[in-house]
Amino acid sequence: MSRRSNNVRGPTSALTEFLRESGITATSIARRAATAQQNPVAGPSNVNEGHDEESSPNREAREANDEGFDSDHLDSEDAAPIGKRRKLSKKDQEKQKAKGKGKKKKGKKGDDESEGSDDEYTALSRSMFDVKGKASGAKPPMGSFENCVKCEKRFTVTRYTIAADPPPGWLCHQCAKASGADPFKKPTAPRKRKAPEQQRKIVNFDKKVFPSLASLCIKLISEHIEDVEALGDIGSVNMYEIGRVLAKNRCLTPENAPLLYDIKNSQITFHDATKLDPDAFRTLASLNPGLESLRLDLCGRIENSAFKHWESHLPMLTRLELNGPFLVGCDAWKGFFASHPQLTGLLVTESPRFDLACMESLASECPNLVELRLSRVGKMSDEFLEHVGTFDYLRSLELSYPAKSLSTEAVVEVLAKVGSRLTHLDLSGNDLLTDDVLTEGLIPNIRLISSLSLNSIGELSDQAVGDFFGATQNIAFHKISMFRNFDLADKALEGLLAHSGRSLTELNINNWKSVSNDALMTIGPCAPNLTKLDIGWCRNVDDFVIKAILDGCPNITDISVFGCNKLTDNCPRKAGASIRGNEAERNFMS
């Protein structure tokens, strides 16, 4: 009875007949069972893929018999592996499921060896018929021609050919799409069940973070806010510090802000007023009627109604500093100015609504203005400057970072009017200003400026700045800040040090990237009174420059050297002076 070469087959059982007709073979089933556990169902289209391990002893026999089943062969195949299965199935069922499946499938479908394997049996039937037709018949080899059972057309069998439902037969691509089944859809991966140990370890990220003592204290204080005696002797504590700590923890709320209010208060500073709503601002005014100076940072929620309230409830207010009052509208500003003719300081940062009409109103209602800051005011333009020029008492002027840069002519004009009295000037961020602003605006007009900031004005040239410091008749500066002016380098630095070196306490030349090492070496000896220095991104700073500074400036407390790559680990240090930004230092956060 040669099984190999001829097609004669002896009598077979109904089962084997059925299996052969449907094209179910041992190879395909075993492979499918094995790979179904590991990856999404691999199409049995690759008929000649490798088998999994446990079948290898029987591989030869099976390969010789891949057309169908012989009952003889069936038994012999079953004997060995099923014996194995019996022994092991008591132990690690999950692991053996795959192998068991494979072996089971090799056997008869209606096998009565169902010991403890109802699971496996049903799994078998499920995967046999559940898979979308891909495996329920032996797919003809790729590239061969088949007739579509629906439209009777001839088509080429590909990897994506779908079997017709009901079987048997195969559908051409169009009919497959028409029937709704997407041939290209990847089969869903079988859902893996986690081992029980793994399931228990759930990390809950929404659990509370360990509270800090500061936050606990703040909560406690908020609870006792009404009961002032409970909080002990407040007088001994600096309320400004409390306010600072509250703001630092971002916990300043309408509930605990009243802690800082007092009828005798003359000034209030909130570094973070984010949580205060307009009502809270009204309360602020009502409870601090004697307020003369008010500073609110991050006060985004303040708006017109609160401003209106302030008009009548802060009669003594002379200085108002607001960072971020973007909701306050033009009329509110105008009303406020009208009610506070005694205003001496108005410092506003970030307001898109402060416009020319407001500026006019300010100029006419508050002629005594001493301090003016309009930083990041979206509507600022040259026309504003006409009105700025009318303030006779102006000492401190900042017109920085407008949405559209001021022009040189307008700036020159306003400097002609007010420049001689100014002690602080900041024109940062006006990137259209040219060297002429130095020659025509600053040099002829300024006399008393001690703090000068000309940051981010890209058009300024090295030569012009150097000449400016040479030619200006201003007194020696105390604070100079000219960061992010790319062209400035040696001439500017030399001029600066020659003019003001001895009196400089703060210097910021961040991003003067071409300043030479020699010029930097002169900072130490020429500026002995420096306390704060920013030489970040000046590429030629090295350890010797730092040493010169530490030696030459006994009062230095803060040196910023971010981006100075030539600094090494051996950069000198000094007690009391913090050098921030040295990348080579192991302890980067000093």
Next chain:
Amino acid sequence: MNNDVEMKNQEHSNEWVKIVSQDGFSFVIKRDVASQSGTLKSMIGTGEGFAEATSGVCNIPDYRGAVVEKLAEFMIYKKMYGHASPPEVIPDFQERIYPEIALELLMAADYLEL
């Protein structure tokens, strides 16, 4: 022999640090408990070369004994429960703070980065 004893003493002396308050009260706590506070950790750490590192004594001159005592208590609390995972129940510390010292304790907590 003598050397051995000395080394042992040094190790022991490293283990404890003393925190002294404004009115002279001192509290002796373990070094790793004191390190729960960022400020104290750098004071007693050997990296910066502060005097406290060698002497093992930290002065907190701005705050009274009652406040510093509560600070020490919090540091121990933090050391014990700081790394507790969710199933463990963490006792409440807020109820242990006397309201009378709350304001000063807030400032001290900010200073010590607790």
